[in-house]
Amino acid sequence: MRKNWLGTWVGFVLIMAWCLLPVVWIVSLSFKSAAETTAGSPQFFPKAWTTQNYKDIIDNPDFTRALLNSAGIALSATFLSVVLATLAAYAIARLDFRGKRAVLSLALAIAMFPVVSLVGPLFDMWRTFHLFNTWPGLVIPYMSFTLPLSIWTLSAFFREIPWEMEQAAQVDGATAWQAFRKVIVPLAAPGVFTAAILTFFFAWNEFVLAISLTSTTASRTVPAQMAYFVGADQFNPPYSQLATASVVVTVPVVILVLLFQRKIVAGLTSGAVKG
Amino acid sequence: MTTLLQRPAVRDDSDRAVAENRLGQRLVAPAVVIMLLVTAWPMLRALYLSGFRYRLTTPDDRSFVFLGNYGTILSDPLFWKDTLNTVIIMVVTVSIELVIGFAFAMVMHRIVFARGVMRTSILIPYGIITVVSAFAWQFTFSINNGYINSWFDWLPFINPDTNWFGDHWHAMTAIMVSEIWKTTPFMSLLLLAGLSQVSEDMIEAAKVDGATWFQRLFKVILPNMRAAIMVAVLFRALDAFRIFDNIFVMTRGAQNTESSSFLTYRQVIEQMQLGMGSALSVLLFLTVLGLAYLIVRMFKVDLAQARGEA
Structure with a gap:
């Protein structure tokens, strides 16, 4: 038994190191001065800690604009996707209707879709519709790529909600729509919230469409902006600046994870096992 | 419709x-x-x-x-080289993730303390932007600023001058490490969900009957987690096949590290070859479709049934 206990401890330490070392590394890099990284500084922690990088990055209008784009696009996509997914998931979990299986299969197929294969046609279509390099031009595809995950997560949550409550409301004279709005919505709120977090992660993370369907800082999101923020010499990128930008865009992720870790795990694994 | x-x-x-x-x-x-x-x-x-x-x-x-475009693509060695790269990345990363992810899941399943802390740390790589993870690992492997060469120079194949982005296999290794780091947590969470469904009584019964640790693992635990393993492999394999972000950031396809997705992107956006790029898109789509079909057939699990959908 004692051997087991030791093994678990070693496992715990290994997992923590695995997950957090690279994060600690970029945080440490972000406090190294630009001069230090240009000269080459292979030691883990800075020789002299400096907050200059953070001042520079906040003063960089391209970066702050990208941050605004990222936040705006990710939040709009999340909101719209979760609203549509809630309607669809309710129908799938609770109602008997034709084509239910077809909807689920479509969602599954889209979850596996190679995003890059849409870059060409979307690039062409978006130029025709004047959606190229605009916020909606990214919000629309992000919605459709997050709908499958939201629909699956939400229908799993909705199946756990007690049926009787809805039927009781209907016995009391509520229509199917009223039963949905007044009884199910409040009960479903935690599941909806989980779907929203997962959707936000996707939209905040997305890169392929972000570099393909934008051309200027007007709508370029942070991941895209960072990829172009390479500087004059491709083989000598501005390490400390990039690390600082990395830390700044990771902060919202860390906050969400810290606050809602239990919900996120439940959402991610809702499709993995029976029920 | x-x-x-x-x-x-x-x-x-x-x-x-x-x-x-x-x-x-x-x-x-x-x-x-x-x-x-x-x-x-x-x-x-x-x-x-x-x-x-x-x-x-x-x-x-x-x-x-x-x-014509399909003919041009299928007879071009570049297409096959990039497809091979993608397949190598997919097979290597998914296999390693399956092993590490399962080990993580076992630890998380057994651990009685600090569950919240562990769940939080495991979700950070999952939530972090892929571009950020690619930068973090690029800097880790960097010859001037990275710590890999100085920390691991006791290994026979690493020395202070190892240039991780200087040749094909080193660059591929760096790309795969960043991919594995970022996605192992997702894998381990899916496997953990499957692991917690395996009944303790069954494992206990096998123990009483004299089954060794290996027998219990391969004859009791793993067969009972088949649905979870299949979902994890399916999602991760298709995800790995679409690899793009890490390659774009870390090598931009230099040292023959281009993937199928990267080739498609380059044709459409950089070369503006819409016809050729579209043909590549169609091929990529068909490959992913075939791959999904293969994996589902291999595990013989009906996904909708596994979810309890009628």
């Missing part, structure tokens, strides 16, 4: 059932329309465009070449 083609599932014709059927279809309609608008329609358009020689810089020079 597909929603209308299904055979009737409604059991009676009462007003209530008809109304329910109509409400159900109305509620899913907006989501279905959006999903089809951004995937099915562009995909059909790609199929159409792939029949043309069409470059955006010379739009008037568009001509119909039927399957």
Whole structure:
């Protein structure tokens, strides 16, 4: 038994190191001065800690604009996707209707879709519709790529909600729509919230469409902006600046994870096992 | 549309059932329309465009070449080299993730303390932006600023001058490490969910019957987690096959590290070869479809059934 206990401890330490070392590394890099990284500084922690990088990055209008784009696009996509997914998931979990299986299969197929294969046609279509390099031009595809995950997560949550409550409301004279709005919505709120977090992660993370369907800082999101923020010499990128930008865009992720870790795990694994 | 083609599932014709059927279809309609608008329609358009020689810089020079683009692609060694790279990345990363992810899941399943801390740390790589993770690992492997060479120079194949982005296999290793770091947590969470479904009684019974640790693992635990393993492998394999972000950031395809996705992107956006790029898109789509079919067949699990959907 004692051997087991030791093994678990070693496992715990290994997992923590695995997950957090690279994060600690970029945080440490972000406090190294630009001069230090240009000269080459292979030691883990800075020789002299400096907050200059953070001042520079906040003063960089391209970066702050990208941050605004990222936040705006990710939040709009999340909101719209979760609203549509809630309607669809309710129908799938609770109602008997034709084509239910077809909807689920479509969602599954889209979850596996190679995003890059849409870059060409979307690039062409978006130029025709004047959606190229605009916020909606990214919000629309992000919605459709997050709908499958939201629909699956939400229908799993909705199946756990007690049926009787809805039927009781209907016995009391509520229509199917009223039963949905007044009884199910409040009960479903935690599941909806989980779907929203997962959707936000996707939209905040997305890169392929972000570099393909934008051309200027007007709508370029942070991941895209960072990829172009390479500087004059491709083989000598501005390490400390990039690390600082990395830390700044990771902060919202860390906050969400810290606050809602239990919900996120439940959402991610809702499709993995029976029920 | 597909929603209308299904055979009737409604059991009676009462007003209530008809109304329910109509409400159900109305509620899913907006989501279905959006999903089809951004995937099915562009995909059909790609199929159409792939029949043309069409470059955006010379739009008037568009001509119909039927399957010509496909012929050009399939006879080009670059396409096969990139496909091979993608397959290598997929097979290596998914296998390693499966092993590490399972070990993580075992630890998380058994641990009695600090569950919250562990869950939080495991979710950070999952939530972090792939571009950020790629930068973090690029800097880790960097010859001037990285710590890999100085920490691991006791290994025979690493010395202070190892240039991780200087040749094919080193660069591929760096890309795969960043991919594995970022996605192992997702894998381990899916496996943990499967692991917690395996009944303790069954494991205990096998123990009483004298099964060794290995026998319990391979004869009891793993077979009972088949659905979870299949979902994890399916999602991760298809995800790995689409690898793009890490390669774009870490090498931009230098040292022959280009993947199928990267090749498609380069043709469309950098070369503006819409016809050729569309043909590549169609091929990529078909490959992913075939891959999904293969994995599902391999595990013989009906996904909808596994979810308990009728």
